[in-house]
Amino acid sequence: MNVEVLRGQAAETTRARIDLPGLLAMRCYAALAIMLFHLIALPKLQIPTYLSFIPTHFGFGVPLFYIVSAFGLFVGYAGRIGSRAELREFYLRRFFRIAPLFYFMIVFFYLLFWMLGGRPFPLSQVISSTLFVFNFIPQHVSGIVMASWSIGVEMAFYAILPLLVFAITGLARSLVLFAVAVFLAANWALAFQATEGALSLFGQLSLMAHLFYFAAGIAGYFIWLRLCRTSPEIGRIIFAASLLTIICLICFANQIAIFLGTILGPSGSAGIKAVWAATLTGAVVGVSLHPQRWFVNAAAKLLGNASFSIYLWHPIVIVMLDRLGLYRAIYASFGGASLSFIASVIATLAVLIPLSLLSYRYIERPGMALGTRFSRHRSA
Incomplete structure (x- = not known):
């Protein structure tokens, strides 16, 4: 057996020994946050005023996905891509x-879109989505499948991750990467500020606009790496402090925006996003160091495994239930916004969760197993 095979098996064993259930739980909560965000936005449901933070802040579920992704990939591959x-x-x-679930969803969404008239x-958009290059094309950046723009961002990040693994080897470098990425994102936004249509959307949805979230996750990995060797119990404090900071960011969002706008001017928006990136990264580090049972429970881990399915299925489920008139019927029956919205959430989850678990079991897992077999076959 040659040296490369032995190294590959050693890396595989090392990865298998790292168990971070907190990351699974974070994926679950990120997916559910995005689902709630779109449940209000797509059917335009009425909500009580005390839930007004959902449409304004639960969109940060997508950046949370990016942070968790970068963190988890560095856990699995840092120092292990050398050949x-x-x-x-x-x-x-x-x-x-x-690819397996994404390709399935492209076919499903294409047929559904055609059936609904x-x-x-365009064939070019189908090809760009199939090749995962649509994040680089302004007219195609939003993708074919609903909410799939973030998949384009994720795949673009995958393309450069081996370079980042090679270049970012410590906490200092990761913090420099984060600072540079925030700077680039701020100037990227300014460059597209006066644009409209597809070009404006490209400025908002391209990798450059979101790279600093991945950079925050990488920095979080190196912080976790240091603390897990010395004082993992501090994770409880970090997680609590991060949750408290999130609550403050929600409650004082306007005041913070005005303050950063005064200091940073047109780049104030990038400053707010950078604060959110650092705060969410703190929560990821804390829950990875010390996964508390009330947060990292069996249901959260189960749905965390199926979070990719939840993310891709939820817009379709919401739109179809809306077209069937379910939400209108619920609001007509319950009357008040509070009970009506809760009933709408329950009805949506009753369809979404079984569907997502099925697609995870019969599409995602076989796809991952195929990738493992194929990579081992090529290595052998």
Whole structure:
């Protein structure tokens, strides 16, 4: 058996020993936050005033996904992509993690869109989505499948991750990367400030606009790496402090925006997002160091495994239930916004969760197994 095979098996064993259930729980809560965000936005449901923070802040579930993704990938691959075989294994595993369900959803959404009388998507857009290059094309950046723009961002990040693994080898470098990424995002936003239509959307949804979230996750990995060797119990304090900071960011959002706008001027928006990135990263580090049972429970871990399915299915489920008139019927029956919204959430989850668990079991898991077998076959 050659040296490359032995190294590959050693890396695989090391990865298998790292169990971070907190990351699974974070994926669950990120997916559910985005679902609640779109449940209000797509059917335009009325909500009580005490839930007004959902449409304004639960969109940060997508950045939380990015932070968790970068953190988890560095846990699995930092220092372990040093040969062509390991590089090939990384790309194969990432492709088969995303592609099977994503391709299924492209076909499903295309057929559904056609059945509902929509115009066929251009062949060029189908090809760009299939090749995962749509994040680089302004007219295609939003993707075919609803909410799939973030998949384009994620795949673009996968493409450069081996370079980041090679270049970012410590906490100091990761913090420099975060600062540079925030600076680039701020100037990227300013460059597209006067644009409209597809070009404006490209400025908002491209990797450059979101790279600092991944950079925050990488910095979080190096912080976690230091603390887990010395004082993992501090994770409880970090997690509590992060949750408290999140509450403050929600409660005093306007005041913080005015303050940062006064200091940073047009870049104030980037400053707010950077604060959110650091805060969410703190929560990820804390829950990874000390996964508390009330937060990292069996249900959260189960749904965390199926979070990719939840993310891709939830817009379709919401739109279809809305077209069937379910939400209108619920609001007509319950009357008040509070009970009506709670009933709408329950009805949506009653459809979404079984569907997502099924697609995870019969599409995602076989795809991941295929990627593992294929990468091992190529290594052998």
